[in-house]
Amino acid sequence: MEAKIISSVQNSLVKKILLLKEKSRERRKTGLFVVEGQRELELAQKGGFYFETLLHCPEILPQLDTSLISKNPNAEIVQLSKQVYEKVAYRETTEGILAIAKAKEHSLEDIQFSTKTPLVLVAEAPEKPGNVGALLRTADAAAVDAVLIANPKSDLYNPNIIRSSVGCVFTNQIGMGSSEEIIGFLKEHQIKINCAALTASKNYAECDFTEATAIVVGTEATGLTEDWLQNSDQNIIIPMQGEIDSMNVSVSAAILIFEAKRQRGF
Missing domain, CATH: 3.30.1330.30 (Ribosomal protein L30/S12)
Structure with missing residues (x-):
């Protein structure tokens, strides 16, 4: 032609x-x-x-x-x-x-797990395309079973997300929905909800991530909403030794995800 x-x-x-x-x-x-x-x-x-x-x-x-x-x-x-x-x-x-x-629909109904102990990364309301891209790169590097985006603030096919994810927007299994929908999805699949939060939290290195696990991160500015904190099985924290109390969301997610992978023998 x-x-x-x-x-x-x-x-x-x-x-x-x-x-x-x-x-x-x-x-x-x-x-x-x-x-x-x-x-x-x-x-x-x-x-x-x-x-x-x-x-x-x-x-x-x-x-x-x-x-x-x-x-x-x-x-x-x-x-x-x-x-x-x-x-x-x-x-x-x-x-x-x-x-x-x-584009794909990215419906929660289309998410399929090939293991009984999936590892899932959940990001609530990520705003900056660069952060979304970095989260997707981490998810691909760790070969998580799914990435779920709750209450998305920018569309997944924003050129900045495609560029910053280095194409990992295409390699991950991604589902999108409201926080309520994703919480319901995780509970339906008996996946424990581990929320990165500053209060009532346990050191991430002391947590067991070998079972079906969701690691949930919020925005750097406000953290996770009450929807997530009220449905959390365990709040987890990365201890800080400096003056600040938080890191970039993609860095935090990478630390938590790779601790889960370490525990799983990878």
Whole structure:
């Protein structure tokens, strides 16, 4: 199939890409988002995402990977001039390839566990895309069984989240819902709720994370809401030796998650 060639920044497809990158409302309305970079596209494809359009700049990337084309046989193939590509590319250092992909629903009903003792990371109302991305990188590195995002403040396909997660938004099993829905889901699956909190807490190193476990983190500014604290099986804390009483949420989550992995023999 002969590729379509776009050399004008005024082209309607170019405007569509810019809208999808800049407006969460457009992403929600269309169910589409933009993926940029060879590694990110490979991870998205591995994660079961479908590409509606594949775009590349022949001056940067002469040929598309044949597996991208074969696994997305109905995708439109588009070539972009360097000027147009530089207009739509999110990163300064780029590889000459991007795609318009279809988003997933991320329903709690779709979460599947392959073990009776799953390890789950829960983040309540994470606001900063960089923190969400870092949490997803940690979850991927530890191979947690699921990441659940309660009361999300930014949409999962924000370009900043995709970039800061280094594509781990595609590699994790992710569910989204209200705090009430996720608490109900965890209880239904008999997963113990361990809340990172400052009050009535136990040193994380003294806790048992070998059973079905959810590690729940809140925002750095306000911590977890009462919904979580009232349903917590155990509040956990990372002892601080300096002047401050908290760390970046992604750092805290990494410490707790990898302690759970250590206890599990990994």
